[in-house]
Amino acid sequence: xxxxxxxxxxxxxxxxEAVEAVSRAEVVIAVRAQARDYLGRDxxxxxxxxxxxxxxxxxxxxxxxxxxxxxxxxxxxxxxxMGLRAVPILRRLYLPEPLMALAVRDAAAALxxxxxxxxxxxxxxxxxxxxxxxxxxxxxxDSGVLGEVPGEEWDAATARLRHVLDGExxxxxxxxxxxxxxxxxxxxxxxxxxxxxxxxxxxGDLVDLGEPSDxxxxxxxxxxxxxxETEGEGQ
Numbered sequence: 001x002x003x004x005x006x007x008x009x010x011x012x013x014x015x016x017e018a019v020e021a022v023s024r025a026e027v028v029i030a031v032r033a034q035a036r037d038y039l040g041r042d043x044x045x046x047x048x049x050x051x052x053x054x055x056x057x058x059x060x061x062x063x064x065x066x067x068x069x070x071x072x073x074x075x076x077x078x079x080x081x082m083g084l085r086a087v088p089i090l091r092r093l094y095l096p097e098p099l100m101a102l103a104v105r106d107a108a109a110a111l112x113x114x115x116x117x118x119x120x121x122x123x124x125x126x127x128x129x130x131x132x133x134x135x136x137x138x139x140x141x142d143s144g145v146l147g148e149v150p151g152e153e154w155d156a157a158t159a160r161l162r163h164v165l166d167g168e169x170x171x172x173x174x175x176x177x178x179x180x181x182x183x184x185x186x187x188x189x190x191x192x193x194x195x196x197x198x199x200x201x202x203x204g205d206l207v208d209l210g211e212p213s214d215x216x217x218x219x220x221x222x223x224x225x226x227x228x229e230t231e232g233e234g235q
Contacts, residue, residue: 022190046081
C-alpha cells in the first residue's frame with residue numbers, strides 16, 4: 001500500500017480541495033508506515049525463536065560445538081527480529097488490536113497539534129491520519145466542527161473513512177478509495193460548516209507523508225515595531 005506516487009498525492013489533494021471548496025473545514029491528510037515502533041514486541045517474538053533454537057541444540061540428537069550453542073540463538077534472535085519488522089502482515093499476527101488502536105489514537109492526537117490542525121482560526125481543523133501497519137484510519141475534528149455537526153451525522157460521514165483500509169482498496173487504488181471517502185465528508189461539512197467569502201486556506205492541501213519536503217510553509221511573523229521607529233513616526 002503506497003501513497004508515494006505523484007498521482008496518488010494529486011488525487012488526495014483534489015479530495016481535500018473538494019471538501020474545502022464547500023466548507024470552512026481545514027482538512028489535513030497524514031500517512032505513516034506505522035504509528036509506533038513496537039521494537040519491544042518484535043524482540044520478544046525474536047527471543048522466542050532464539051529460545052526454540054537453543055532448545056533444539058540442547059535436546060536434539062545432533063551434536064553442536066559449544067560456540068554454536070552460544071552464537072546460534074543470538075543469530076536467530078537477530079534474524080527473526082529483523083525479518084519480522086520487514087513483513088507487516090506477520091507483525092499484525094502478534095500485535096494486539098487494542099495496542100495498535102491505542103498507538104494510532106496517540107499518534108494522531110500528537111500530530112493534531114504538531115501540524116497545527118488544532119490552531120485554525122475557527123477551530124475547524126480535521127485530521128485524517130492513516131497508519132498502514134495497523135491498517136487504521138483515525139479522524140480527529142476540532143471543536144468548530146464537532147460543535148456544529150450533529151454527532152450521529154458526523155459518525156455516519158466518517159464511518160467509511162475509518163474502515164477504508166479494511167478491504168485495502170478492494171479492486172482499485174487505495175488512494176482512490178481514501179479520496180472518495182474524504183470527498184464523502186463534503187455534504188455534511190458543507191451543510192453545517194458552510195464556506196464563507198473571507199475563508200482562507202490555513203493549512204495547505206499537500207499530503208503529509210512524514211517527509212521533510214511535506215512540511216507546509218509557515219507564514220512569516222510580522223516583526224514588532226521598535227520604540228525608536230514608533231517615536232520617529234510620531235514626529
